[in-house]
Amino acid sequence: MTDADCSQTVPPSRLRHDESYGFATEQIHAGDTPDLSKGSRITPVYMSAGFEFDDFDQASERFLDTASVYSYTRVGNPTNAAVERKITQLDHGVGTILLASGQAATAVVALSVLQTGDRVLCSSSAYEGTKGLFSANLARLGIGADFVEDPSDLAEWESRITPQTRLLFGESIPNPKNDVLDVPGLAEVAHRHGLPLAIDNTVATPYLFRPLDFGADIVTYSTSKLLTGHGASLGGAVVLGDGFDWWSDAEKFPQYATPAHGTQGPSWVEAHGSGAVTAFTRDTVAMRFGPTQSPWHAFLLNQGLETLSLRLARHSETSVAVARWLEQRPEVVSVDYAGLESSPYNELATRLLPRGTGSVFAFTLRGGIEDAKRFYNSVELFSRMTHIGDVRSLILHPATTIYVQQTPEQRAAAGISDGLLRLSIGLEDADDLIRDLERGFEAIASVD
Numbered sequence: 001m002t003d004a005d006c007s008q009t010v011p012p013s014r015l016r017h018d019e020s021y022g023f024a025t026e027q028i029h030a031g032d033t034p035d036l037s038k039g040s041r042i043t044p045v046y047m048s049a050g051f052e053f054d055d056f057d058q059a060s061e062r063f064l065d066t067a068s069v070y071s072y073t074r075v076g077n078p079t080n081a082a083v084e085r086k087i088t089q090l091d092h093g094v095g096t097i098l099l100a101s102g103q104a105a106t107a108v109v110a111l112s113v114l115q116t117g118d119r120v121l122c123s124s125s126a127y128e129g130t131k132g133l134f135s136a137n138l139a140r141l142g143i144g145a146d147f148v149e150d151p152s153d154l155a156e157w158e159s160r161i162t163p164q165t166r167l168l169f170g171e172s173i174p175n176p177k178n179d180v181l182d183v184p185g186l187a188e189v190a191h192r193h194g195l196p197l198a199i200d201n202t203v204a205t206p207y208l209f210r211p212l213d214f215g216a217d218i219v220t221y222s223t224s225k226l227l228t229g230h231g232a233s234l235g236g237a238v239v240l241g242d243g244f245d246w247w248s249d250a251e252k253f254p255q256y257a258t259p260a261h262g263t264q265g266p267s268w269v270e271a272h273g274s275g276a277v278t279a280f281t282r283d284t285v286a287m288r289f290g291p292t293q294s295p296w297h298a299f300l301l302n303q304g305l306e307t308l309s310l311r312l313a314r315h316s317e318t319s320v321a322v323a324r325w326l327e328q329r330p331e332v333v334s335v336d337y338a339g340l341e342s343s344p345y346n347e348l349a350t351r352l353l354p355r356g357t358g359s360v361f362a363f364t365l366r367g368g369i370e371d372a373k374r375f376y377n378s379v380e381l382f383s384r385m386t387h388i389g390d391v392r393s394l395i396l397h398p399a400t401t402i403y404v405q406q407t408p409e410q411r412a413a414a415g416i417s418d419g420l421l422r423l424s425i426g427l428e429d430a431d432d433l434i435r436d437l438e439r440g441f442e443a444i445a446s447v448d
């Protein structure tokens with residue numbers, strides 16, 4: 001079921017099609033599906049595995065996909081569809097697919113675009129789960145992965161494109177090093193080679209950055225993080241744009257030119273136009289592999305989206321305050337935050353991220369692992385957790401957690417030193433967070 005199919009059953013949202021609205025208005029009203037029969041103002045949780053057919057003929061119509069209604073939640077669900085429409089609008093896309101987690105979103109993109117013999121070219125500063133999926137899981141399917149060592153070097157990206165490369169994958173704001181990606185520059189490289197660019201935009205969110213506006217073709221999210229925002233649920237999303245010509249070279253992406261239903265009839269592109277890649281990805285990848293987003297978690301995501309701009313503005317503002325304070329401390333060697341003038345990525349961030357630079361960054365203690373341990377164990381307000389984008393502030397020691405399986409050489413290559421701590425700044429008062437971090441420095445001083 002495509003977004004277009006679903007939309008026919010949806011009551012009109014309050015947003016007029018002939019007017020443009022600001023982000024804050026759209027994050028509340030876009031895609032909205034009030035339950036008109038009961039007067040429920042907010043989009044209800046349609047917590048139902050399936051949807052009843054009126055009669056014999058309608059059952060068949062729904063399976064032929066000519067009707068605009070729902071049959072089974074793995075194929076489509078009104079709560080999920082409303083949130084998908086909202087994200088499509090916020091991200092300036094043509095279609096969105098909600099999925100069970102961020103990992104599911106990355107996997108679904110890979111399984112839609114790539115097939116045996118193809119290769120993906122990925123930034124080395126991408127999320128560890130992404131790199132593992134690409135290098136280990138896809139390898140078992142005969143799909144290769146190459147990694148760009150210095151993602152800010154566009155020439156390296158270009159030099160690593162092979163005749164088998166079919167997808168470029170990067171992150172707008174990677175963590176923990178905050179090496180902001182030159183998305184418009186990379187999109188140009190990708191398109192010069194007739195390849196699509198996918199961007200994991202989890203840390204930026206569409207409020208800080210819209211990858212599709214800067215040339216990317218696919219956007220992925222772990223909605224478990226800032227989009228839902230309150231640390232309560234898992235989810236993922238894939239957003240498709242319409243700027244990439246998937247059909248100019250029929251050899252490259254043959255799947256989108258095959259018949260959409262069975263062995264005959266119109267191809268995906270003939271049947272769905274600019275929504276063809278969304279339709280293929282939804283109907284044959286997401287629906288068959290089955291990592292369906294629970295409507296309950298889609299509802300929680302929708303609640304989070306309604307305050308996204310307010311949260312991201314505050315997350316970013318507090319992060320700047322905390323990062324500036326950390327930078328002044330003699331115990332700190334460096335702070336990797338693109339919002340600081342001292343960051344080598346500050347200029348790019350100023351250009352691409354004028355609304356803020358997010359809330360996930362790292363700082364490195366002079367005293368190495370011993371100081372990191374004392375610091376980590378003495379904070380009280382920060383939660384010791386491997387998660388990001390919560391309203392609560394979180395702290396993690398990547399070298400002994402996310403990167404614990406790697407060799408010291410691999411960690412060094414990733415810039416993960418023993419004294420590095422990652423912070424995810426929440427929505428508490430900046431002064432209280434700083435006072436809490438002060439406890440960490442006191443713990444270090446007490447043994448010196």
Ligand SMILES: *Cc1c(COP(=O)(O)O)cnc(C)c1O
Binds near residue numbers: 127202225
């Ligand atoms: C957490 C995360 C993921 C994976 O998302 P899950 O919802 O945990 O599956 C992918 N990319 C980034 C940048 C993340 O932070």
